[in-house]
Amino acid sequence: MLEIKHTLCPSCSVGCGINVILENNAVVGTFPYKRHPVNAGKNCANGRNSIGNFVNKINEASISQANVDLDKAFAEVSKEINANDKVTVFLSGNNSLADAEAIKSFSEEKNLDLVFYADDLRNFEDVASYDDVEDASCVLVIGDVLYENPLIGRRIVHAKQNGAKIFSNIKAEKSVTANISDETTSGSVQEFLDTYKDNLDDSSVVVFNTVDCEDDLDKIEELGFKILPVYSKTNTKGILSIADSNSKEEIIEALNDTKVLLIFNDDVVDDFDFDFKSISKVISFSAFKNNTTEISDIVIPIKSWLEYEGSVVNAMGETQTFVPVMESDVLSVEEVIEKIKG
Amino acid sequence: MSYVLAKSKDEEIHKAGECGGAVTSIFKYLLDEGLVDGVLALRPCDDVYDGVPTLITNSEDLIGTAGSYHCAPTMVGDLIQKYLIDKKIAVSVKPCDIRSIDELIKRHKINPDNLYTIGLNCGGTVSPVSGRKMIDLFYEANPDDVISEEIDKGQFIIELADGSEEAVKIHDLEEKGYGRRNNCQRCDVKIPRKANLACGNWGAEDGWTFIEINDEKGQELIDGAKKAGILETKSPSDAAVEGRSKVENIMIKMAKKNQDATYPSVNGIDDWSRCISCYACRDICPICWCYENCELNKSYFDEKDIPPSPIAFQGVRLSHMSFSCCDCGQCDDVCPMDIPVSLIFDKLQKKYCNRTGYVAGVSTDSKPPLYSPDKVEL
Numbered sequence: 001m002l003e004i005k006h007t008l009c010p011s012c013s014v015g016c017g018i019n020v021i022l023e024n025n026a027v028v029g030t031f032p033y034k035r036h037p038v039n040a041g042k043n044c045a046n047g048r049n050s051i052g053n054f055v056n057k058i059n060e061a062s063i064s065q066a067n068v069d070l071d072k073a074f075a076e077v078s079k080e081i082n083a084n085d086k087v088t089v090f091l092s093g094n095n096s097l098a099d100a101e102a103i104k105s106f107s108e109e110k111n112l113d114l115v116f117y118a119d120d121l122r123n124f125e126d127v128a129s130y131d132d133v134e135d136a137s138c139v140l141v142i143g144d145v146l147y148e149n150p151l152i153g154r155r156i157v158h159a160k161q162n163g164a165k166i167f168s169n170i171k172a173e174k175s176v177t178a179n180i181s182d183e184t185t186s187g188s189v190q191e192f193l194d195t196y197k198d199n200l201d202d203s204s205v206v207v208f209n210t211v212d213c214e215d216d217l218d219k220i221e222e223l224g225f226k227i228l229p230v231y232s233k234t235n236t237k238g239i240l241s242i243a244d245s246n247s248k249e250e251i252i253e254a255l256n257d258t259k260v261l262l263i264f265n266d267d268v269v270d271d272f273d274f275d276f277k278s279i280s281k282v283i284s285f286s287a288f289k290n291n292t293t294e295i296s297d298i299v300i301p302i303k304s305w306l307e308y309e310g311s312v313v314n315a316m317g318e319t320q321t322f323v324p325v326m327e328s329d330v331l332s333v334e335e336v337i338e339k340i341k342g
Numbered sequence: 343m344s345y346v347l348a349k350s351k352d353e354e355i356h357k358a359g360e361c362g363g364a365v366t367s368i369f370k371y372l373l374d375e376g377l378v379d380g381v382l383a384l385r386p387c388d389d390v391y392d393g394v395p396t397l398i399t400n401s402e403d404l405i406g407t408a409g410s411y412h413c414a415p416t417m418v419g420d421l422i423q424k425y426l427i428d429k430k431i432a433v434s435v436k437p438c439d440i441r442s443i444d445e446l447i448k449r450h451k452i453n454p455d456n457l458y459t460i461g462l463n464c465g466g467t468v469s470p471v472s473g474r475k476m477i478d479l480f481y482e483a484n485p486d487d488v489i490s491e492e493i494d495k496g497q498f499i500i501e502l503a504d505g506s507e508e509a510v511k512i513h514d515l516e517e518k519g520y521g522r523r524n525n526c527q528r529c530d531v532k533i534p535r536k537a538n539l540a541c542g543n544w545g546a547e548d549g550w551t552f553i554e555i556n557d558e559k560g561q562e563l564i565d566g567a568k569k570a571g572i573l574e575t576k577s578p579s580d581a582a583v584e585g586r587s588k589v590e591n592i593m594i595k596m597a598k599k600n601q602d603a604t605y606p607s608v609n610g611i612d613d614w615s616r617c618i619s620c621y622a623c624r625d626i627c628p629i630c631w632c633y634e635n636c637e638l639n640k641s642y643f644d645e646k647d648i649p650p651s652p653i654a655f656q657g658v659r660l661s662h663m664s665f666s667c668c669d670c671g672q673c674d675d676v677c678p679m680d681i682p683v684s685l686i687f688d689k690l691q692k693k694y695c696n697r698t699g700y701v702a703g704v705s706t707d708s709k710p711p712l713y714s715p716d717k718v719e720l
Contacts, residue, residue, distance in 0.1 A: 001397065001399070002380075002397045002421070002425050002426060003396075003397070004394050004395055004396070006387065006388070019394070021421075021425065023425060028425065029424065029425070031395075031421075032416075032626070032672075032675060032676050034414070034415065034416075034469060034470050034471070034675065035387075035388060035389075035391050035392035035470040035471065036471075037471055039678075040469060040470070040471040040472075040675075041469075041675055041676060042622070042676050042677065042678045043622065043676070043678070044618070044620050044622075044678050045618075045619075045620040045621060045622070048620075048622065048625065146616060146618065146679070147618050147648060150618055150678035150679065151678055153616075153618075153678070153679070154678055154679060154680060157616060157679060157680060158680075174647070174648070175648070176615070176616045176617070176618055176648060176649055176679075179615040179616055179649065180615070180616050
């Protein structure tokens with residue numbers, strides 16, 4: 001039976017809607033969700049390809065890459081946590097608000113170290129809406145937002161078409177963001193802000209998905225204009241209200257001391273310059289096979305983004321909810337945590 | 343080809359239908375008689391702006407698909423080709439839907455024997471997000487309070503929950519950048535004559551659907567639904583036929599005027615500079631069917647630059663399918679960078695048409711002239 005159902009795109013923090021095409025409870029394609037206010041049916045390649053993961057769906061637990069009974073895997077995870085005093089929990093921007101709360105309280109209850117990476121950005125209470133971007137008289141763009149977050153990039157294009165000045169700071173030699181910008185620099189963010197801050201007025205917006213260093217965030221905030229940080233993961237903004245974020249250096253330092261690492265719903269091994277195999281036990285809770293599950297000692301399946309109900313906060317601070325569109329017997333993160341607590 | 347006025351004999355369907363419920367009744371007949379495995383039609387999901395193609399297998403569920411949804415610019419050819427190829431189905435089709443289906447039939451990607459196509463005359467569709475904004479700006483109404491909408495006599499009409507109606511001239515809306523989608527404004531195929539039936543309210547009396555019966559299969563549908571006791575018909579008057587033709591001709595004239603105004607602007611398009619090579623335009627195109635075998639996926643297509651060279655990226659697609667472009671506008675709809683892709687493809691199709699006489703999805707040729715599905719490795 002062919003069905004088309006609404007859901008949210010899991011590929012970044014913009015919060016686009018996407019329709020998935022299901023055939024007998026299997027996801028077989030995507031379809032434009034034109035009614036969705038964020039993206040009006042437009043999705044980037046990452047969004048449309050997000051269903052490609054389903055060929056790598058994990059349905060069974062494994063220890064040392066061999067399938068095992070789920071209860072045995074839970075027992076093993078509990079044993080590892082209880083037997084070691086250097087246990088680190090990796091919280092991800094892919095987790096829903098409820099999952100993040102559960103992971104955090106589990107970490108506190110068991111006295112485990114919690115780390116959370118937020119792209120070296122941080123939480124800003126007041127952020128610009130996407131409509132603010134299109135209505136801006138001037139937009140400062142840091143990073144190739146058009147290419148990396150096209151559905152916010154589209155709002156910058158609209159701003160340009162509405163007569164706004166666009167100034168960008170992009171390290172790459174060529175970029176689509178530069179192509180629509182009035183001027184582009186490739187120097188430091190600090191220099192960029194100093195150069196163009198006098199062009200800003202009350203309707204201007206600074207949009208960024210990267211910075212050179214933490215001081216840049218202070219400088220952007222001190223400008224006193226509207227800002228829109230764009231994160232690489234769906235719910236990074238939401239989780240920033242739940243847990244403190246760590247820099248890459250802080251996380252690597254924590255990993256150096258870690259004996260047991262629990263990774264919830266993320267593929268992190270390629271994001272950090274660190275040998276994850278040096279950790280005694282890497283335990284991955286994941287819906288899909290990925291590079292992290294490949295090197296994990298224990299893998300526990302969890303529900304995918306199409307199989308559970310939850311809510312996330314998008315880049316402009318709007319809470320968005322999603323519902324399951326597929327039936328599944330796999331446990332959610334919250335259920336998995338209850339089992340581990342056991 | 344012949345004409346008939348029809349309405350449902352089922353009271354609930356008659357009430358729910360846009361103009362007498364004939365389309366829904368024909369679908370019901372097909373499902374109840376077991377002539378199809380399912381009916382593919384639009385069903386409003388979250389609200390009237392959110393029409394979603396839905397496969398109905400139980401005729402009791404058809405009532406949810408009754409009515410018109412101008413704010414749901416969807417396409418079904420792709421869905422049929424990819425997911426329903428082996429099913430016997432009935433489907434409601436706009437002119438661009440049946441044009442794309444016709445092109446896919448010509449390429450042996452859809453089996454016409456498995457299809458019943460109920461065409462819907464179309465004056466154009468409105469994008470749901472801009473449609474809501476349009477109602478907010480130009481009507482004394484909250485978009486959330488709209489329970490139905492229609493395009494009639496050059497106006498976009500909304501009906502509110504309290505039973506009141508508001509109308510604004512489409513021309514006025516479009517002058518301000520709202521109204522119908524750009525491709526719909528220049529579309530000159532308003533009646534889907536390649537469908538078995540073409541249905542609509544042009545020339546119809548209140549509570550009746552004006553149906554053009556386009557082929558033998560269409561006649562069988564009308565006869566069968568009547569025999570099953572669900573459809574009532576009568577002959578339209580000469581004035582009704584003339585009235586319908588007049589509406590069609592006015593709309594075609596408006597479309598041609600729009601074409602004359604917009605085609606020259608193609609030459610000055612510099613929007614390609616923001617193309618991010620996401621392939622959304624190719625992937626949504628109801629004519630593109632090569633998938634993994636697409637030239638753009640070939641190793642010799644060494645186009646890694648972002649943005650890609652338009653002549654290399656779009657040039658490949660233009661040379662492969664622009665002669666079959668049915669100007670459905672899906673490529674515009676899904677482009678994250680709002681590049682007016684369909685304008686270029688449609689303009690080229692018209693040039694091809696001027697040379698060969700071939701109108702994509704309308705002409706009766708077995709294939710577009712000079713078309714070859716063969717691919718030669720370079």
